[in-house]
Amino acid sequence: xxxxxxxVNDGTSQAAQTVLDGLKxxxxxxxxxxxxxIIPKSGGRIRIxxxxxxxxxxxxxxxxxxxAIGHTRWxxxxxxxxxxxxxxxxxxxxxxxxxxxxxxxxxxxxxxLKREKHTFHSETDTEVIAHAIEEELKTGRSINHAVFSVFNxxxxxxxxxxxxLHAGSIVICRNGSPLAxxxxxxxxxxxxxxxxxxxxxxxxxxxxxxxAAVLTVNGVKLYDISSQAEKKLVTHTVDWKxxxxxxxxxxxxxxxxxxxxxxxxxxxxxxxxTELKQIAKKIADGGRVVLCGCGTAxxxxxxxxxxxxxxxxxxxxxxxxxxxxxxxxxDKKTLFxxxxxxxxxxxTLIAAKAAKKNGAHLIAVVNARASTLERLSDTIIAVGAxxxxxxxxxxxxxxxxxxLYLLSRAVGGKYKEAQKAMTNLGAVLEKWLTPKNRTxxxxxxxxxxxxxxxxxxGKHLNFPAAMxxxxxIKETSYIHAEAFAxxxxxxxxITLIQKGTPCFALFANDETRQEVLSSAxxxxxxxxxxxxxxxxAAPEFNYHIQTPELGDLTIFGNxxxxxxxxxxxxxxxxxxxxxxxxxxxxxxxx
Ligand code: F6R
Numbered sequence: 118x119x120x121x122x123x124x125v126n127d128g129t130s131q132a133a134q135t136v137l138d139g140l141k142x143x144x145x146x147x148x149x150x151x152x153x154x155i156i157p158k159s160g161g162r163i164r165i166x167x168x169x170x171x172x173x174x175x176x177x178x179x180x181x182x183x184x185a186i187g188h189t190r191w192x193x194x195x196x197x198x199x200x201x202x203x204x205x206x207x208x209x210x211x212x213x214x215x216x217x218x219x220x221x222x223x224x225x226x227x228x229x230l231k232r233e234k235h236t237f238h239s240e241t242d243t244e245v246i247a248h249a250i251e252e253e254l255k256t257g258r259s260i261n262h263a264v265f266s267v268f269n270x271x272x273x274x275x276x277x278x279x280x281x282l283h284a285g286s287i288v289i290c291r292n293g294s295p296l297a298x299x300x301x302x303x304x305x306x307x308x309x310x311x312x313x314x315x316x317x318x319x320x321x322x323x324x325x326x327x328x329a330a331v332l333t334v335n336g337v338k339l340y341d342i343s344s345q346a347e348k349k350l351v352t353h354t355v356d357w358k359x360x361x362x363x364x365x366x367x368x369x370x371x372x373x374x375x376x377x378x379x380x381x382x383x384x385x386x387x388x389x390x391t392e393l394k395q396i397a398k399k400i401a402d403g404g405r406v407v408l409c410g411c412g413t414a415x416x417x418x419x420x421x422x423x424x425x426x427x428x429x430x431x432x433x434x435x436x437x438x439x440x441x442x443x444x445x446x447x448d449k450k451t452l453f454x455x456x457x458x459x460x461x462x463x464x465t466l467i468a469a470k471a472a473k474k475n476g477a478h479l480i481a482v483v484n485a486r487a488s489t490l491e492r493l494s495d496t497i498i499a500v501g502a503x504x505x506x507x508x509x510x511x512x513x514x515x516x517x518x519x520x521l522y523l524l525s526r527a528v529g530g531k532y533k534e535a536q537k538a539m540t541n542l543g544a545v546l547e548k549w550l551t552p553k554n555r556t557x558x559x560x561x562x563x564x565x566x567x568x569x570x571x572x573x574x575g576k577h578l579n580f581p582a583a584m585x586x587x588x589x590i591k592e593t594s595y596i597h598a599e600a601f602a603x604x605x606x607x608x609x610x611i612t613l614i615q616k617g618t619p620c621f622a623l624f625a626n627d628e629t630r631q632e633v634l635s636s637a638x639x640x641x642x643x644x645x646x647x648x649x650x651x652x653x654a655a656p657e658f659n660y661h662i663q664t665p666e667l668g669d670l671t672i673f674g675n676x677x678x679x680x681x682x683x684x685x686x687x688x689x690x691x692x693x694x695x696x697x698x699x700x701x702x703x704x705x706x707x
Contacts (some may be wrong), residue, residue, distance in 0.1 A: 118191035118701040119203075119217040121148035121296075123278050123287050123307045123313070125184050125332040130158055132185035133166070133177045139306075139313035141172050142362060145508050145695070145702040146217075146309055147191025148172070154213035154280050155182035163213050163282050166465035167202035170694065180324040185333075186280045186287060186307075188215040191701040194223070195240030205244040206281070207251035208235055211282045212260070214250070216243040217309055218275030218294040226270070236346035247278055254537045264288040267341050271705055274463065274705060276324075278307055286598070287335045290320055290342055292325040293489060294705055295461055298322045298330055298337055299353055305332045309703075310354055310485065312362045312504055313559035322352045323487035355486070361503045369606070371593070371694040372508035375680045378512045379550060382673070383543030385516040386523065386536050389498045394521070396480060396496060397527035399452055404478070406432035407447065409440055409468050410456035411704065413588060414517065419581035420672065421521035426527040427669060437468040438707075446469035454521070458505055459703040460488020460616040467707070468554035469493055471654035475669075482520055484513040499525075507695045508702045509592045511680050514585065515673060542609050542673055545665045549674060556680060561648065561660055562685035568619050571596060572610075574603040574640070575623040577635050582672035583623045586650075586679025592697050603636035616644035622658075625671040650675045 122142025127135050136153050144151075151168030153549050158181040166179050172189065190201035195201035204213035208460035220226070226249055231237070235248040239434075246267060253263035258283045265288075274293025281288065289296055289307050298315040299306035299321050304450065305331070306314035311321050322339070324330060328348070329340045339350040367373035400406060406425055408418035418434040425432035435443065437455075447453060450591035457465045460483040469490060473479045481494035484502050492495050500516035526535035565571070571590065575583035582598035590598035601610050603622070614620065622637040624630055630653075637657045639646045649658035652666035652674075664674030687694040 118147050118193070118703060118705050120144065120189040120309045120313070121186070121215045121217050121276065122309070123186035123280070123332070125287055126303055126334045127183045127185070128304055130181045130183055132182040133179035136185045136187035137172065137177050138217060139308065140189045144172055144189050144311055145506055147189050147256045147701045148696050149176070149190045149192045149197040151180045151189045152202040152204055153179060153185055153186065153187040153192070154184040154204040154616040155178060155179050156280065156282055156285060157241065158374045159184050161207065162269040163164065163280065164212050165198050165204055165206065165213060169197055169199055169202065175688060184280070184285060184287070184337065186213060186215050188263065193219055193706055194242045201239045201241050201623050203243055203438050205239060205241065205247045206559065207247040212247055213249055213280040214243055214247040215278045216246060217271045217277065217705070220245060220271050220275060221273035222271070232285035248644035249255045250279060260284050260286065261340070262345060264290060265340065266347050268292070268342055268376065277551055284333070286331055288329060288331050289324070290329040293386045296324040296333070297487070298324065300337060305337050305441070307332060311357065312506070315357060315362055316359055319354050319357070320352045321355055322350055325492065326489070337507070357504060362506060365385050369507065369684070369694045370509065371509055371684050374507050374512045374614070376550060376676065378515045378677065381512045381516050381542050382519050382546065383540050384521050385500045385502065386539035386543070388501050389520065390532070392496055392498050393524050393527050396452060396524060396531070400528045400682070400694055401432060403450060404452040405450050406452050406454065407477070408432055408434040408454045408456065409437045409465065411437050411462050411464050412466070413514045413585060415455040415513055416459065416581045416585040416588065417517045419522070419584070420518055420578060421525065423578045423581070424522050424525040426612070428529055430525065430528055435468070436464065440468035441471055444468070444475060447472040447475040447477040449476040452480060453477040454480045454482055455490055455494070456482045456517050457488070457490055458484045458510050460485055460490035462705045463705050463707045466490060466493070482517050484516065508692070508697055508700050510682070515551055515676070518673070523634060540669065542667060542670050544678065545667060546674060549665045551641060551679070555681060556618065558662060558681045559685045561662060562682055562689055564660070565619055566686060566689045569597060570613070571598040571621065572613065573593070573600040573621040573623065574606065574636050575600065576603045576629040578669065579625060579675065582675050585676050586621065586623065589679040589683035590686060592700065593692065595692060595696050596686060596696070603633045606636050606639065611643065613638065614640055614643040614645045618645045619647040619648060621648045622698050623649055624649065624653070625668070626652050626666055650678050672675050673684065
């Protein structure tokens, strides 16, 4: 959570503006407030501008500069106020700090610094870093070494950027929170991810935990924080294109990413064959499959569990935040599949580390590259959906589910068959996502816009599909949407149904069809309005969105209806579909 960005040697002398533009690309990481610090070209003190709220079309009034750092915040310590927004200064105003993470021991550090007469202005944990560096500088150390020493005392997962007035440099350090460096022609960048500076350079280096870098007009130097020794910086070129991080004519990233899925599913089916076959062999040889993730990634795990079962393999699925009591059962036979778009989700990392500690083989099914999860893992399965900018996950989810479907089939030697099915899925979805079908979903959204509660039912694969569908509605439109296994209805929750309550019933054309139809009839008898999401029509439906008939893969179309419906409901209710309230894309805190 939180996005950090900085530039040294801005050729335009508009470093504040460059940082502002970069922060707009990182806003998905947090959007409570934002701030920028610069060293003015004309000399004088560090200048700072901070504001509560989204960056949107904000402008900066900061003067000309060639060096700047900036931050977009998802509040953890201290309310959403201008004062709590980053960057934070030390007492002397010599250094400004931006930070992504949590300093778990900040109270102790703060008390010590207060005893040394440091004055604090904010309620944040970040401000202690600025004062602690100021204190360390009093010992005569260089700024680099002062920053490294202070960083070594911080407990928790953290990434920091420190702008120093005297040295005209930015020192950055990483432990647990992501940080990337971009090497441009004569300009140097830092960012929580590469999307912030992709416009300027694709030559990058992803810092590992325990590494620091110093950015000056002369270039970038890499260090090991513990030994403070310099390391060789070996960059590589990322294959993401600038268009990948632009809306490409769509009004929102969310809509763009929903539509892109027809291509990303086909793409993912061409990736990772070697890795998937290796893991499939381990499963065939008796490996125990444990799937784990948070939010959408957890629903992906739940759906994948059904795919494994269909392939004759018993798999377990856990929300990562509830895995620890069961971590003791992980052993050398365990194939722990951690599913994560970002690879930075704190709970998923904790669960993965616990399983690995007990001997499990750790497999990362990830979308973003060079993440902490990827570094931890024994096998990396990168699903290749490209940058997912909207906070609400769509194309990463379908790419991950498609990949896990391929894995489940690969165990029985049906990899090629499954690959064909995936390619066909992409093609069928492409034909189905016509303007006419999208308009049908838009028209349904118009009918449902004023409801505050909706329920969904599904059975077997369509149960996790209904959960994911409900999450899309909740996240994007803030309407309460709750999914139940259709078998659960009569055991209590049917009491919630009143005259007109919208109830979605998700179907595949399989052996579950009749049972879910019966549940829909029971709901209808209690006054519910039934919205069928299915490849077939039925008299029970008051409204029907027809999805492609795709056997076990029908849930892909059903879920896409939820993604689009959530999007249209959100637009109709005036939300920002790319940045829903209270959320951040990368949940790097427990
Ligand atoms: C839902 C959503 C979240 C994430 C969850 C895990 O649209 O985006 O529920 O799925 O926070 O994030 P990752 O996949 O990055 O581990």
